[in-house]
Amino acid sequence: MPPKATSRPPLTHFLCLPLVTRDSKPQLQNALEAFASEITQKADPATAHVGARIGLPGKAVRPVGTLHLTLGVMSLTTQARVNEALTLLQSINVHELLETFRLGGKGSDGASAQKEESNPAASTEDAGVQHQDPKHDAAAEPRIPTTAHPLQVSLRGLTPMHSPTSTSILYSSPICRTHDLPSLCQSLVSLFRAAGLMLPDARPLLLHATILNTIYVPKVRQASGRAGHGKHKAKLTIDASGVLDRFAEHVWMEDCVLEKVAICRMGAKVVEDGGEEYVEEGARALLG
Numbered sequence: 001m002p003p004k005a006t007s008r009p010p011l012t013h014f015l016c017l018p019l020v021t022r023d024s025k026p027q028l029q030n031a032l033e034a035f036a037s038e039i040t041q042k043a044d045p046a047t048a049h050v051g052a053r054i055g056l057p058g059k060a061v062r063p064v065g066t067l068h069l070t071l072g073v074m075s076l077t078t079q080a081r082v083n084e085a086l087t088l089l090q091s092i093n094v095h096e097l098l099e100t101f102r103l104g105g106k107g108s109d110g111a112s113a114q115k116e117e118s119n120p121a122a123s124t125e126d127a128g129v130q131h132q133d134p135k136h137d138a139a140a141e142p143r144i145p146t147t148a149h150p151l152q153v154s155l156r157g158l159t160p161m162h163s164p165t166s167t168s169i170l171y172s173s174p175i176c177r178t179h180d181l182p183s184l185c186q187s188l189v190s191l192f193r194a195a196g197l198m199l200p201d202a203r204p205l206l207l208h209a210t211i212l213n214t215i216y217v218p219k220v221r222q223a224s225g226r227a228g229h230g231k232h233k234a235k236l237t238i239d240a241s242g243v244l245d246r247f248a249e250h251v252w253m254e255d256c257v258l259e260k261v262a263i264c265r266m267g268a269k270v271v272e273d274g275g276e277e278y279v280e281e282g283a284r285a286l287l288g
Helices: 022-040 079-090 094-100 109-116 182-193 241-246
Strands: 015-016 067-076 152-156 169-172 209-213 251-257 260-265 280-285
Touching: 015 079, 015 182, 015 280, 022 209, 022 251, 067 182, 067 260, 079 182, 079 260, 079 280, 094 182
Parallel strands: none
Antiparallel strands: 015 067, 015 260, 152 251, 169 209, 260 280
16 A cells, blocks of 8 residues: 555644734725625625626635735644744844845945845855854944835735636735835745744735635535535635726825734734734844
């Protein structure tokens, strides 16, 4: 008999850039409400765009409090492993991280590459990590505020995770005019993978904010009988062609400053106002 495939360890946490801040939340909330008012079962035929009226249950639209950019998933099954991940998170040198990947900064004019050539031990795993020289006097060096070049992100438009005519997920890709966001995020991923704290993934990093996912629609079976998508098989796929056309230029949030990198627990929880949020195990501020 062939050997049994090794089962994947349980997913307990994920590393992410939360998108919800005091400034972004009103933008995201209004944009999601406008979206839901046209594509869900409560859409008003008198005002909703014809092609976008697909009549989905409201549960398919993600709650504003859950919006984030996932960098990678983790299996931290003991408190010791959680503490190890939090220690690494807090070791990130935020100023170095933001400056390295700032557009027009040292990471884009060759200075960063020259630094690595002069230090063969440097690598992408080291970018943004605090390395303290025992002889270095931090108090003697002026502190440069990280807010000088904050990480600003916009979300605009919609993209299907699968075929536009048969998908269960719609997402919006981040636009960043201040930093090389993919490289910055890949640097963080490399840090956690090098430490053995993030599960490997052969796929390229796809930064995205999930706007709609039919897996959250309860007790729905697809009339066509087509298989769903994903590990847990979404029960419903949709023809999103009209929705994609209608919301191609829809602005979800515009030039909002991201405030932190966070390690969150899997599974959003209902909060006091009836919305949903992911529980943060810990976070490293990007401001301050």
